[in-house]
Amino acid sequence: MLTRFILIQTSHAGNVGGTARAMKTMGFDDLVLVAPRWANVLRREETIQRASGANDVLANARIVETLDEALDGVDHLCATAMTPRDFGPPTRAPREHFAQLMGAASTEASRPGGIAFLFGSERFGMRNEDVYRCHSCLSIPTDPKFGSLNLAAAVQLIAYDWREALGGFALPATTPEKPPADAKALAGMLAHLEQALVAVDFLDPDAPKKLMPRLNQLFNRAAPSEEEIHILRGVAKAMLRAAAAAKR
Template sequence: MKTRFILIQTSHAGNVGAAARALRTMGFDDLVLVAPRWPNVLRREETLQRASGALDVLAKARIVETLDEALDGITHLCATAMVPRDFGPPTRTPREHLGPLAAGGSQHVAFLFGSERFGMRNEDVYRCHVALTIPTAPDFGSLNLGAAIQVIAYEWRQALGGFGVSQAAAPAQLADAQALAGMLSHWEQSLVDIGFLDPAAPKKLMPRLTQLFNRAQPTMEEIHILRGIAKMMAQPRRPSAQADDGKPAPATDS
């Protein structure tokens, strides 16, 4: 399924760079500019800076003079308009429209974004199959062009199936029942040693601790830590760093 993002009469070079970066993060790279303010906008310093890491999208981007040229090969047009029109295509939210569109497949989709100064012209909106509007706070619906592109690109990528979340590290190995039972036995003995647990009247302390650690689902590394704590609990306390009279204890050779 072909996906194209079309920016019509963009006036700020930085927004072109922001658009390239927004597309790159969502795995898209087909960017077309229709009659931008700056003929060399793809090479301007502000564009390159805002594109940070998405220069490959800028390298592939095209500049055309008319919307007709930008729509070559496209079969489904999505306008982006914050202000509903009295006449024209239906107005829907991205999530409402894009899910069924992706499920249908076979369409070549273009998302059209108007000028920062005056938005999309009515005649361009009328050519589209839908007008997408991003739900915002009722008292402040102003979205920067780069931000609007990022939202639409994200919603479309999610509709297409999205990307998996990268794990920072391999999942930790959960402790098995034998390891957990061994740790609890170790803790039981240490709790008796420090006088916290009376073996003659244990009540429900150990069953409650068993339920606690079952809910926690400790890893093997955490089991080792807990057994280390139990080991230290059962050992005699170390001498204080200060003598009984409050003066520092004399240093000893080691």
């Protein structure tokens, strides 16, 4: 789906670079700047530095004079605002809104054809007249005592939530986790360990108290793999060997 990020009257070059980087990490590349403070913002040193390799997003970005020019191809506009207005589109948390747009209850026809996320200037936020054009107003749930999200950080969060709503990226493949050894293997290791604990005079077989049941519970929680059982048996074996050598 066409997904566009629109920054309106952005004043900090670093935020434009940070926005490009945030978008690219979530697989988005359609950036439009409406009347930015610096005409050359896409080529400024700070922008390129903070973009940190997201140069294609900067290269594809468009600069336009008015919001109208940024809206081709999108049919669902999301304002972003920290403070709700007394009039305008309904205020929603991003996850809730995206679940409604794209979740199980949505249909082909109810989903947007193209979506745009609008971000106001660092100093003044969005103008009312721009908010009024939108279908919803996204508000990221922040601490009521400190809602001051950095612009690029807000872009990062919205891009993340939207990407997850679109299905998300898979994590890179990892080595499969080792399944836990079965209870028989664990019991065998514990018996081996018990012998070793007796041999090193830690466990008194005549007054064992609850040592072995305690260790059994501990190892149940740890759920050791076959390989780890092997290591633990090796430790038991070495303890037995050391104890035997000490008594020679």
